[in-house]
Amino acid sequence: xxxxxxxxxxxxxxxxxxxxxxxxxxxxxxxxxxxxxxxxxxxxxxxxxxxxxxxxxxxxxxxxxxxxxxxxxxxxxxxxxxxxxxxxxxxxxxxxxxxxxxxxxxxxxxxxxxxxxxxxxxxxxxxxxxxxxxxxxxxxxxxxxxxxxxxxxxxxxxxxxxxxxxxxxxxxxxxxxxxxxxxxxxxxxxxxxxxxxxxxxxxxxxxxxxxxxxxxxxxxxxxxxxxxxxxxxxxxxxxxxxxxxxxxxxxxxxxxxxxxxxxxxxxxxxxxxxxxxxxxxxx
Numbered sequence: 001x002x003x004x005x006x007x008x009x010x011x012x013x014x015x016x017x018x019x020x021x022x023x024x025x026x027x028x029x030x031x032x033x034x035x036x037x038x039x040x041x042x043x044x045x046x047x048x049x050x051x052x053x054x055x056x057x058x059x060x061x062x063x064x065x066x067x068x069x070x071x072x073x074x075x076x077x078x079x080x081x082x083x084x085x086x087x088x089x090x091x092x093x094x095x096x097x098x099x100x101x102x103x104x105x106x107x108x109x110x111x112x113x114x115x116x117x118x119x120x121x122x123x124x125x126x127x128x129x130x131x132x133x134x135x136x137x138x139x140x141x142x143x144x145x146x147x148x149x150x151x152x153x154x155x156x157x158x159x160x161x162x163x164x165x166x167x168x169x170x171x172x173x174x175x176x177x178x179x180x181x182x183x184x185x186x187x188x189x190x191x192x193x194x195x196x197x198x199x200x201x202x203x204x205x206x207x208x209x210x211x212x213x214x215x216x217x218x219x220x221x222x223x224x225x226x227x228x229x230x231x232x233x234x235x236x237x238x239x240x241x242x243x244x245x246x247x248x249x250x251x252x253x254x255x256x257x258x259x260x261x262x263x264x265x266x267x268x269x270x271x272x273x274x275x276x277x278x279x280x281x282x283x
Contacts, residue, residue, distance in 0.1 A: 004239065005221070007231035013126070014227025016048045016075050023221045024248035025053045026082055032060030035261035040114045042107065044068040044097055044155060045124030047076035049222030050172065053253035054121060055090075056082045061257060063119065064089040066110040068155075070096060075223070089114060097124045098146035103154035107162070117162040119260045122152040122194075123172040127187040127228050141186050148190035152197065165209030170259045171198050173216035175276055191216070195272050202270030211269040213259040218276035219246035242278030251275070 006020050016023065025048065041058050045051045046067030055065045056079070065083050067090065069076050076092050083090035091113045095102045111117050126147045128140055156169055163169070176184055177191025195214060202212040219225075219238035225246075226234050238246025255273050258264050 004235050005237060007235055008226045009229075009231040009234065010223065010227040012227045013070050013072060014048075014223030014225075015072055016052075016078070016223055019221070019223060019226060021221075023049065024250045025049060027053055027056045027060060027250055027253060030057055030060055030250070030254070032057070032062065032086075035061045035257065035263055036119070037062035039063045039118040039260075040066070040110065040116050041119035041121060041260070042066045042068065042110045042117055042155070042159070043121040043123055044106075044151065045172075046121075047072045047079055049224065050217070050220060050249045050252050051121070051123045052079040052082075053249035054123070054256045055079050056086070057253045057257050058119070058260065059083040059086040059088040059090075061261070062088070063260075064114050066091040066093055066106070066114060068093040068095070068097060068106045068124070070094065072223075097151040098143060100150070100154045103151050104158040107155060107158040111162055117159055118167045120156060120159050120163070120169045121172070121256060122155060122169065124148070124151055125172065125174075125187070125190075125224070127184055127224065129183045129228060130185065131183065133185055136186055144186040145190055148187065149193045149197070152194060156201070163210050166262055167210050168260055169201065169205075169210065169212045170256055171212070171214040173198070173214045173272060175216060175218040175274060175279070178216060178274060198272060199270050206269060211259070211265070213265070213268060213270070214272040215252065215255045215259070216272050216274045217247060217252050218274070218279060220252055221246040221248055238277070241276060245277070247275060247277060
């Protein structure tokens, strides 16, 4: 029987504390092995959800972390406290990832404050569900693309001068980029672009020894869900997959560790891992 979340709704961009049940996002049972010892990671959308779990997992593996996020300061501070609690440095970089100059700035701040950059996780995303395509305004379309794919380009473009042999880029895609979603049309389009961009960039950077991969999750219980879906839709979120529930961020983050660690994935580039709770991989 599918698990259900109680009806709930927040204002975008959403925060973790009001969520019921609380997401499992602190990697409490995860044991690091120094797979990322003394590496520096920049994670966009790093304040909560998948970004939080990835940041903490990276810290447990020995990495210092910079977190870029919009304005969810309390969530970001909570994530930073976990990272620092594992003995690693953490830098907070608030601001609008839909702004091209800010994307450049966060890379330079990461390098300046943490001494370099080895792992880039392009994870930030926004979504606005619609009942029919006619409801999508030009402003919404452009905003979704600015945040969900243009930021990936701008941050990565700025990062390339700092990345070298053995460094990695990890993008967050989505099942909706694999099969589409009639209520998330612009979001689906951006995630499809993320997957194709991953394939192309992996080929383009192979001779420089920079690996580019993608994690494409199905439903994941993060603040994005109660802050963008109606209260009743939240109760059914994730119930349509064979596992009958959404993933918790802790269940997705190890895939990012896999791609980040050369000891585990040195021969992997241009890959899209789809964590779909038992759903057959579309396409």
